[in-house]
Amino acid sequence: QLQLVESGGDLAQPGGSLRLSCALSGFTLDDYSIGWFRQAPGKEREGVSCISRKDDSTNYADSVKGRFTISRDKDKKTVYLQMNSLKPEDTAIYFCAADMFSLCVLSAKFNYDYWGQGTQVTVSS
Numbered sequence: 563q564l565q566l567v568e569s570g571g572d573l574a575q576p577g578g579s580l581r582l583s584c585a586l587s588g589f590t591l592d593d594y595s596i597g598w599f600r601q602a603p604g605k606e607r608e609g610v611s612c613i614s615r616k617d618d619s620t621n622y623a624d625s626v627k628g629r630f631t632i633s634r635d636k637d638k639k640t641v642y643l644q645m646n647s648l649k650p651e652d653t654a655i656y657f658c659a660a661d662m663f664s665l666c667v668l669s670a671k672f673n674y675d676y677w678g679q680g681t682q683v684t685v686s687s
Contacts, residue, residue, distance in 0.1 A: 564675075565587045565590050567585045568584050568585075568679065569676045570582040571682045571684075573686065574683070575685070576650075576685055577648065578652060579686070580632070580685070581643070582639065582656055582658075583641070584641040586660065594662055594675070595612060595660070595664055595665055596660055597668065597674060598657070598658055599656070599680050600655065607670040609669055610630065610656070611623065611632040612668055613634055615665065616665055620632050620666065623668060629646050629647045630643060645683070649685060653683060655682050655683075656681050657679075658678045659677045660676045
């Protein structure tokens with residue numbers, strides 16, 4: 563069974579850091595590109611970052627460039643999202659998604675093959 567499980571969401575202070583994990587089961591990172599998305603209350607889901615299955619190339623939303631870093635560990639079948647310099651506007655549920663045929667797509671309207679259940683990130687003092 564193909565599954566994505568996010569973890570690492572928590573309450574953080576502005577300026578703080580969190581690291582989210584997206585663990586894959588039933589498939590490998592050689593075959594799937596991974597995207598991170600987020601959805602805040604009352605807002606549409608938006609793309610945050612993605613990493614290509616082919617060459618580790620990455621892409622970031624303008625709002626997180628320079629603060630967030632996506633990486634992957636093929637042996638652990640896990641993709642990470644390191645989030646630094648957190649802001650209250652980063653508060654959202656964060657989801658990871660996997661797609662077999664694309665390389666790195668940030669659009670939340672793209673039809674990713676699989677989605678995780680999400681992990682809550684709250685940035686507040």
